[in-house]
Amino acid sequence: MPVKRILYLWGLVVLLLASACAGEEANRERMVNLSEVKDDEEAQLKNLDAAILQSKRDGSLYARRAVVLLRKGELEKALDDANNAVRLTKNEPYTLFVKAQVLRALNRQEEALPLALQAERNSYQSSSLYVLLGELYLQRNDYKQAKLYLDKAQDLSPKDAYAFYYRGRVQEATGDTARAVRNYKLALEQQPNFMQPHRELVGILVNRGEYAAALPYLKAAEKLDPEEGRLWYYKGLLYQGEQRQDSALYSFNKAVALNDTLSGAHYRLGMAAYTQGNNSLALEHLEKVYRKYKREPKYLSTIAGAYERNGQYIKALQTYQDLVDVEPRYTYGYQAISRLKYKLTRPVPDSIAVYRTNIEQ
Template structure:
């Protein structure tokens, strides 16, 4: 999802700022790039042309090339705020949010006023979980562009992150009123409704979003949750597997797949998934219990013991964990043949 400022004559001083949703740009991308290539060939020191081509390349997903052009734009325009903003957009798309933020802030400090800049700053602060600062910039964006679909969307994201799902739903729907095929609000609405058990309400949002964005891992994760609620276990596992094939860093899907493998009696396969969910779920007693069980069943007794001990630190009322701790201490201390001890030690070190 990208929103970039792009005027008719790009970023030259005095041009009118225009909010453009890249998905709605009507120019043929190949023709646009061809024209920009020719223009840059005739004027190799025109920073505004590099900025325009950076935007075109960003829209095409050619991020490395887009960054090269953004750097040229910054150089030839001598750090013009609009060029800094374009570079910040490219860095954000590359997942380099910490590099994007200071550039966007510099653009703002140099009197660059743009709804899309404020939306970008709101998103970057949202990623840092600085919700008050994020909302401040979203509200600034709405002052300049009250009907901006991205401002509505990120306002909803901030509200959802701070527990205000009622207003988040309202703003996601406001975003869709401005742009009916906007995927991300549909994804978030589907997730909220699924979490509340309103699966029939979630279904159309989920189906429409998946048709538009079949490579969105979070959508496949939510589809898996919906299948689970419908007791379609095989379809749910297929959806979770699809999700991690797209994004291997999706902890919820890994947790579900780990539970599935544990139920199948394959603790080693379970651990491959459960370990990838650790950072997101390490404070959840149920998860720690499953992880400890998988370690024990796979023969990693020391790791199982440490995990059960963490479990009772978080939730002292988990009485079964105390029995497991005593059992594991006995297993670890119990004398065994030398070759068996070597085997267990090798497993622990793995």
């Protein structure tokens, strides 16, 4: 059986790619950095296209082509091939694994997880499968299961950079940032051009106020992926910590342009716009992050103020009521509620009567 390569290329840069080898190594894979892959992908596709024309019932050929397409980022085509591979191989575990990777790349994690678990039940053992399962459980905030699978990955491959990285993610999510930093650095020892550990180290160090220590990781990550939204967000936090407000706002705007789901960047842009008196822009950003910040008094006070300044009195009243529910000691909230109730219930002058009075006079 020919040796196949395995690749991870999660998000924009890293997605998991895998293959099986012969003999003792049949269920072991080697991580390969995308930038180090020398194979001509177009030549691979051309050869696989020809092979599939000759043998349309060979599911392993579809699985191999799905891996190449996944590496190229042609995800819908990769999914078509993965579906054919699963159908023709009758749920052979490696093809289930390939399909799970494609679904994960398509952000269809809920579909990817059962397939990856089925591959495991069907006796597919590989560090890459266990890393995939660890990452999928991490996304579900099931940190215990995520750690279990990452432990399995490192049992098979003790120097697996991705296992170190996701172990760090689990530790960071559970508040153990000291161990997270250690695992991110271990990941970089194995694979210096792995952007995500650089990025996560920037985030942790900036949050600690260790701006000088964060800078080398920031520069390294920028070289690897200058269009990574969360990295621009962390860069904005660094500038904000250094009191470079214009640079911070530029970075936050760049961050949301690249990734509109970055709630922290929207929050800071909204707060800055409110301070500058741009209430419409403030609301544009603050309304996007209501679910995340709806229990924070400062956020509620600011968005309520923006609604009131913008003449949206009913929304302002509702938000001030939310504010005093969250923080009953917020006296300004009660004053704002009284003020808005008066504005909303005061009698409207009879303009016709006023007009007639003026005429009579």
